[in-house]
Amino acid sequence: MARYQAQAVLRRKSRVSPLRVVGVTLDNAFYPGSAAEATGPLKRAKGLVALAPPTAVDAPDAADAAAVANDDATEAWSGLSDPEQEKVTRG
DSSP, X not given: OEEXXXXXXXXXXXXXXXXXXXXXXXXTEEEESSGGXXXXXXXOOTTTEEEOOOEEEEESSHHHHHHHHHHHHHHHHTTOOOHHHHHHXXX
């Protein structure tokens, strides 16, 4: 089993829309959370895309690590809304 560094990628449609997990980066490659997120480039517009802190994932290969990381990120980052409110809630 290998250890991978994964980072959740969160995106919003506008500055007032809630953030949602769209996938993870793993070894500088983007692994989308769904087929809908797999189309087109990852647009990194200021204020619309955020990266969560890196987390370690143990898995036999990168595809399995990405699947585990996507599940963990979705669970950890679901229900986000106002970024200012999140600063207060998450510290």
